[in-house]
Amino acid sequence: METKILSPNELEEAADLLRNGEVVAFPTETVYGLGADATDEEAVNKVFEAKGRPADNPLIAHVSSVSQALHYVKNTTPLILGLMEEFWPGPLTLVLEHNGLFASNVTADLKSVGLRMPNNSITLKLIEKVSKPIVGPSANTSGRPSPTSAHHVYHDMKNRIAAIVDNGETGLGLESTVLDLTDEKNPIILRPGAIGMEDLQPFIPNVTFDEHLLNEDEAPKSPGMKYTHYSPTEPVYIIQKDGIGWEKAIQLFEKQGEKVGLLASEEIIQQYEKRVTNTFSLGSDIHSASRLLYAGLRYFENLESSVILAESYAEVGIGKAYMNRLKKAAGNKYL
Incomplete structure (x- = not known):
């Protein structure tokens, strides 16, 4: 299968492919998604095949409007409607009880489904043309850094797929926040994103964050909860401010004969770029670091670096999401 690259002016062709059961990658404000008709089981199976993704991991369904989302939801409440009005379109996925209209492999046979209205005008038009929600897991092979x-x-x-709608680089660079509202008395953030706990608390004062790791027998309600994610081909180590520090970390790997790559802020790179093999700048703050993290993890592939040292940030605001992805990429390896 030859994968076509389509421009935003070729949405009709992209929509035709989706209506005919093909897989089309599409842009969002977070990362690129791998699209298929969310009501077509065979089309959704092609997504799992393209990603090499375990079928017990549910998919998020992307909608073009609140009204389209409500057509697939079993129950609505003032809280659900209020969150949709406040945060959609945007990087917030709501896990709600569905009414059985989705293909069973979208929901992994759960009673719940993740729904999101992306803040990208091109993709909203595409979904409107298809007239059905489309699934949208990150458009990478399973376990790899997400595509921006x-x-x-x-x-x-x-x-592996029929087409890619090219809309340039994404704006946020990290996947959406996933909020489980299947029990409104116990709302839980299953995956952190650009919309943080502090943004949700005015609407849901009792919201909590799910910190536990799933075991092999548990069914995840959201992508990114169970399997290895975001991993580049080289091992990644996180450098903490209260750890051994950049100088000692570089010395440690130099003695081992490793070629070091730095994934860090511009300030750190300016200090150590002459000491290492390759560098990738995450910019000057946590916002640029979050936007560039996946591009940075991919950058070192096929270069000489044999190990990547990555900068940590405080786990507040979007830093919570950045560290969530970085810790998965590094397998929780700290120095």
Whole structure:
């Protein structure tokens, strides 16, 4: 299968492919998604096949409007409607009880489903043309860093999917916040994102964050809860401010004969770039670091670096999401 690269002006062709059961990658404000008709089981199976993704991991369904979302939800409440009005379109996925209209492999046979209205006008038009929700797991092979450009998607999905709608680089760079509202008395953030706990607390004062790791027998309600994610081909180590520090970490790996890559802020890179093999700048603050993290993890592939040292940030605001992804990429390896 030859993978076509489509421009935003070729949405009709992309919609035709989706209506005919094909898989099309699409842009959002977070990362690129791997789209298929969320009511077509065979089409959704092609998504799992392209990603090499375990079928017990549920998929998020993307909608073009609140009214479209409500057509697939079993119950609505003032809280659900209020959150949709406040945060949609945007990087917030709501896990709600569905009414059985989705393909069973979208929900992994759970009674709940994740729904999101992405803040990308191109994709909203695409979903409108398809007239059905489309699934949208990150458009990378399972376990790899998520794609923030069409180039990243093509690298992983060439000849695996029908097409990619190219809308340039994404704005946020990290996947959406996932909020479980199946029990409104106990709302839980299953995955952190750009919308943090502090943003949700005015609407849900009792919201909590799910810190536990799933075992092999548990069914995840959201992507990113169970399996290894975001991993580049080289081992990643996180450098903490209260750890051994950059100088000692670089010395440690130099003695071991490793070629070090730095994934860090511009300030750190300026200090150590002459000491290491390759560098990738995460910019000057946590917002740029979050946007560039996946691109940085991918950057070192096929370069000489044999180990990546990555900068940690405080786990507040979007830093919570950044560290969630970085810890998974590093397998929780700290220095």
